[in-house]
Amino acid sequence: MSDGRDLSHLPPLRDVIATHDLAAKKSFGQHFLLDLNLTRRIVREAGNFNGLSVVEVGPGPGGLTRALVESAAERVVAVERDPRFAAALGDVIAASAGRLTLVEADALTVDPVDLVPAPRAVVSNLPYNVGTPLLIGWLKRMTEYRFLALMFQKEVADRIVARPRTEAYGRLAVMSQWLADCRTIMDLPARAFTPPPKVDSAVVRLAPRQRPADDPDFATMEALVAAAFGQRRKMLRSSLKGLLREPEPLLLSVGIAPTARAEEIDVDGFVALAKAWRAAG
Ligand code: SAM
Numbered sequence: 001m002s003d004g005r006d007l008s009h010l011p012p013l014r015d016v017i018a019t020h021d022l023a024a025k026k027s028f029g030q031h032f033l034l035d036l037n038l039t040r041r042i043v044r045e046a047g048n049f050n051g052l053s054v055v056e057v058g059p060g061p062g063g064l065t066r067a068l069v070e071s072a073a074e075r076v077v078a079v080e081r082d083p084r085f086a087a088a089l090g091d092v093i094a095a096s097a098g099r100l101t102l103v104e105a106d107a108l109t110v111d112p113v114d115l116v117p118a119p120r121a122v123v124s125n126l127p128y129n130v131g132t133p134l135l136i137g138w139l140k141r142m143t144e145y146r147f148l149a150l151m152f153q154k155e156v157a158d159r160i161v162a163r164p165r166t167e168a169y170g171r172l173a174v175m176s177q178w179l180a181d182c183r184t185i186m187d188l189p190a191r192a193f194t195p196p197p198k199v200d201s202a203v204v205r206l207a208p209r210q211r212p213a214d215d216p217d218f219a220t221m222e223a224l225v226a227a228a229f230g231q232r233r234k235m236l237r238s239s240l241k242g243l244l245r246e247p248e249p250l251l252l253s254v255g256i257a258p259t260a261r262a263e264e265i266d267v268d269g270f271v272a273l274a275k276a277w278r279a280a281g
Helices: 013-019 036-046 063-070 085-095 128-139 154-161 171-179 218-230 247-253 267-279
Strands: 053-057 075-080 100-104 120-125 147-153 180-188 201-208
Touching (some): 036 120, 036 147, 036 180, 036 201, 053 063, 063 075, 063 085, 063 120, 075 085, 128 147, 128 154, 128 171, 147 154, 147 180, 154 201, 171 180, 171 218, 171 267, 218 267, 247 267
Parallel strands (some): 053 120, 075 100
Antiparallel strands (some): 180 201
16 A cells, blocks of 8 residues: 655646646745756755654745655644635545645744644745744744744844854844754755746755753743843943842853943853843842
8 A cells, every 4th residue: 555655646846737727826925846857855954753743834835844754754833824725635644654744824824843743743845934933933932843844034044053252143142043053954946946036045954952941931931032132232231220229240140241242142151041041139
């Protein structure tokens, strides 16, 4: 009996789009990957799917979806907001031997942890307008995932993996690198997509970091990092004034110069500061 991994009989994606009249909608951030060799490469680079349940946000006509169904993944649940794609994905669902299901929903309203059992991963060519809020939501429960492999605009990908003392280093880098090992696994030029967006893209892989039991909670870190980078040109002793009663002694207590600026502080520095703030009540 078929294990649902042989999809070689399915028509090319261009034919699927033509048959179902699936003109891309800008409002839904629709830029499609139609080259199956490329989508297979993304899945290959993303990691080991053996036994994983995968949530894919925004399958669209199904290029990345097909590569996931062909992988060693146990099952794939695709969450798509645009109902037009249900018919286009019908053939893949039928060929998948029950391993692919489609959930018609706004991904901002569903938690992948509720959709599939562990061990799980999220893989997505994310719609530009909701990529960052989705990532922040998933980071909050990062230990629930083996990994996330996510395509962003290149500029957003760069902000996730940015190192201290660089222009791109900010809230997104600190929050992402605090909770996950983050690295760019692929760069894709705009012309890889149909229709091509205005900017290039990159795939970032995030795998959970083991965190100690006394780690600060998400809200504490988020508030601290937001205040610090909210006025990134200012010294921390002034940018943190709105948040902390007396920033100077707290900064000194964890070895950070009160004259330092947010972009000079590495992730461990922010964690130490958040812990000291919490301990100080
Ligand atoms: N995965 C396909 C590919 O790589 O060719 C399509 C990627 S396209 C960049 C983004 C997809 O996300 C579109 O199919 C779009 O309809 C869908 N989408 C947009 N906003 C969404 C949301 N809030 N929840 C779920 N899907 C969404």
